[in-house]
Amino acid sequence: MTARANDEPIRLAAVGVGRIGKFHARHVQEVAAADETCLLTAVVDRHADTAKRVAAELSAGQAHEILAFDSPEALAAAGVAEAAVVASRTADHRRDTQALVESGLRVLLEKPLADTLKEAKELGAWLEAEPGRNQSVMLAFQRRYDEPLLRAKALLDAGRIGTLFKIVSILEDPEPPPPGYQSSGLLTDMGVHNADEVLWLSGRSPTAVLGMGGGLYNQKIDGVVVEDFDDAFVQLWLGEDVVAQIQVSRNHVAGYRNETTLYGTEGLIHVGHFDDDPLKVWLEAYGKEHVVIEKQAFPTRNYERPVPVFIRRFGPAYKAEVAAFVACCAAAKPFAVTHQDGLRAMAVVAAAAAALRTVGQAQPL
Ligand SMILES: NC(=O)c1ccc[n+]([C@@H]2O[C@H](COP(=O)([O-])OP(=O)(O)OC[C@H]3O[C@@H](n4cnc5c(N)ncnc54)[C@H](O)[C@@H]3O)[C@@H](O)[C@H]2O)c1
Known part of the structure; x- marks a missing residue:
C-alpha cells in the first residue's frame, strides 16, 4: 500500500460492466466529480463490444476518454489504473482479483468472494501468503x-x-x-x-x-x-x-x-x-x-x-462503499471490510x- 503521490487522483477501472458494474463506474465518476480524489480511466469486460459501448457511454461529458479493455491482464499491462472495482461474473472473481492484485492494484470486489467455498479459501490463502497482498481486497458488502x-x-x-x-x-x-x-x-x-x-x-x-x-x-x-x-x-x-x-x-x-x-x-x-x-x-x-x-x-x-x-x-450505500474504497486507496489505509469477511460469510x-x-x-x- 503506497499513498498517492502529489495528491494525484487514484486512477480506477471498472472490471465487469453488467447490471451492477455500470453503476459502480457511474458512482466512481460521481465521487471524482465531488472531490477529485479519483478518476475513472478504464472499463474492462470479457465481452469486448460491451467494454467499448460502456466506455463510450461513460466518456460522454468527461474531459478524458475512458479506455476499454477485454481482460484484467490487458488493463494491468496498460498501466492506467491503481485500483479497480470488480463486478464480473462470480465465476471470474478469483482469477480477475488475482490478476489485478498481482499487478499491484487494490480491488473492491463484489460479493460473493468466489464461486465456491473451496475457491474462496484458495483466494484467501493466496491473499494471505504475502504481506503486500493481504490488504488488497475490500469486499463489497454494501449493507x-x-x-x-x-x-x-x-x-x-x-x-x-x-x-x-x-x-x-x-x-x-x-x-x-x-x-x-x-x-x-x-x-x-x-x-x-x-x-x-x-x-x-x-x-x-x-x-x-x-x-x-x-x-x-x-x-x-x-x-x-x-x-x-x-x-x-x-x-x-x-x-x-x-x-x-x-x-x-x-x-x-x-x-x-x-x-x-x-x-x-x-x-x-x-x-x-x-x-x-x-x-x-x-x-x-x-x-x-x-x-x-x-x-x-x-x-x-x-x-x-x-x-x-x-x-x-x-443506491446510496453502493456509492458510499465506492467512496470508502477510494478514501482508503488515497490514504493507503487498510479496508474495514476485507476478503476475510467475504470468506466468513461464504463459510x-x-x-x-x-x-x-x-x-x-x-x-x-
Ligand atoms: N452487491 C449486490 O447487491 C449485487 C447485486 C447484483 C450483482 N452483484 C454481483 O456482481 C457481479 C455481477 O453481477 P451482475 O448482476 O452485474 O451480472 P451481469 O450478468 O449483468 O454481468 C456480469 C459480467 O459478466 C460478463 N459476462 C456475461 N457473460 C459472460 C461470459 N460468458 N463470459 C465472460 N463474461 C461474461 C458481462 O459482460 C458482465 O461484465 C456478481 O458477482 C454478482 O454476485 C452484487
Missing part, C-alpha cells in the same frame, strides 16, 4: 454502508433494546435473475448478504445451522436461470443464547423485499417495510409496551429512470446450503 442499517447498529450497540438474542434477515427478489446471469446457488448468490449482515450486527460467529429449501415457483418456469432452490429458510445458532433466521427467495412477485428485525431483552429494531413506496426505507425501534424509541424514513436515491431493484434500494452459506432439507428429507406428518 455495511447503508444508512438505515448503520442507524440500527448504532441503536443496538448503544444498548437501546437491551441484549440482542434474535435476528431475522430477509432478502426476497421479485423475479429470477436475468437470462445469462451466472448464479452460484441461491444462498451463495443472495443469502451471503444476510449471512454477513448477521455476523456484522451480532458480532458473533454461527455455531450450528439447519434449514429448508424449495423450488416453489420460478424454478418451474421454462428457460429460467437454473438454481438449486428459489426459496429457503436458514436458522443459525450463534452460541447458545443468540439465534438468527435468514429468509431468501426469488419469488416475492409483489416487489423487492428487504427486512431486518433485531430482538433484544428491552425492545425491537426493524429496518425496511414492504409497502407501496420503494423509495423510502423505514427504521423503527420500540421499547416495552410499544414505546417508540425512534421511527424515521430514509429516502433512497431516485435515479429517475428504471434501474435494477437492488440499485433502487441500495456460513456453504454450511447452510449443505444443511438445507427438501420436503422429501423432512419428518413426515
Whole structure:
C-alpha cells in the first residue's frame, strides 16, 4: 500500500460492466466529480463490444476518454489504473482479483468472494501468503454502508433494546435473475448478504445451522436461470443464547423485499417495510409496551429512470462503499471490510446450503 503521490487522483477501472458494474463506474465518476480524489480511466469486460459501448457511454461529458479493455491482464499491462472495482461474473472473481492484485492494484470486489467455498479459501490463502497482498481486497458488502442499517447498529450497540438474542434477515427478489446471469446457488448468490449482515450486527460467529429449501415457483418456469432452490429458510445458532433466521427467495412477485428485525431483552429494531413506496426505507425501534424509541424514513436515491431493484434500494450505500474504497486507496489505509469477511460469510452459506432439507428429507406428518 503506497499513498498517492502529489495528491494525484487514484486512477480506477471498472472490471465487469453488467447490471451492477455500470453503476459502480457511474458512482466512481460521481465521487471524482465531488472531490477529485479519483478518476475513472478504464472499463474492462470479457465481452469486448460491451467494454467499448460502456466506455463510450461513460466518456460522454468527461474531459478524458475512458479506455476499454477485454481482460484484467490487458488493463494491468496498460498501466492506467491503481485500483479497480470488480463486478464480473462470480465465476471470474478469483482469477480477475488475482490478476489485478498481482499487478499491484487494490480491488473492491463484489460479493460473493468466489464461486465456491473451496475457491474462496484458495483466494484467501493466496491473499494471505504475502504481506503486500493481504490488504488488497475490500469486499463489497454494501449493507455495511447503508444508512438505515448503520442507524440500527448504532441503536443496538448503544444498548437501546437491551441484549440482542434474535435476528431475522430477509432478502426476497421479485423475479429470477436475468437470462445469462451466472448464479452460484441461491444462498451463495443472495443469502451471503444476510449471512454477513448477521455476523456484522451480532458480532458473533454461527455455531450450528439447519434449514429448508424449495423450488416453489420460478424454478418451474421454462428457460429460467437454473438454481438449486428459489426459496429457503436458514436458522443459525450463534452460541447458545443468540439465534438468527435468514429468509431468501426469488419469488416475492409483489416487489423487492428487504427486512431486518433485531430482538433484544428491552425492545425491537426493524429496518425496511414492504409497502407501496420503494423509495423510502423505514427504521423503527420500540421499547416495552410499544414505546417508540425512534421511527424515521430514509429516502433512497431516485435515479429517475428504471434501474435494477437492488440499485433502487441500495443506491446510496453502493456509492458510499465506492467512496470508502477510494478514501482508503488515497490514504493507503487498510479496508474495514476485507476478503476475510467475504470468506466468513461464504463459510456460513456453504454450511447452510449443505444443511438445507427438501420436503422429501423432512419428518413426515
Ligand atoms: N452487491 C449486490 O447487491 C449485487 C447485486 C447484483 C450483482 N452483484 C454481483 O456482481 C457481479 C455481477 O453481477 P451482475 O448482476 O452485474 O451480472 P451481469 O450478468 O449483468 O454481468 C456480469 C459480467 O459478466 C460478463 N459476462 C456475461 N457473460 C459472460 C461470459 N460468458 N463470459 C465472460 N463474461 C461474461 C458481462 O459482460 C458482465 O461484465 C456478481 O458477482 C454478482 O454476485 C452484487
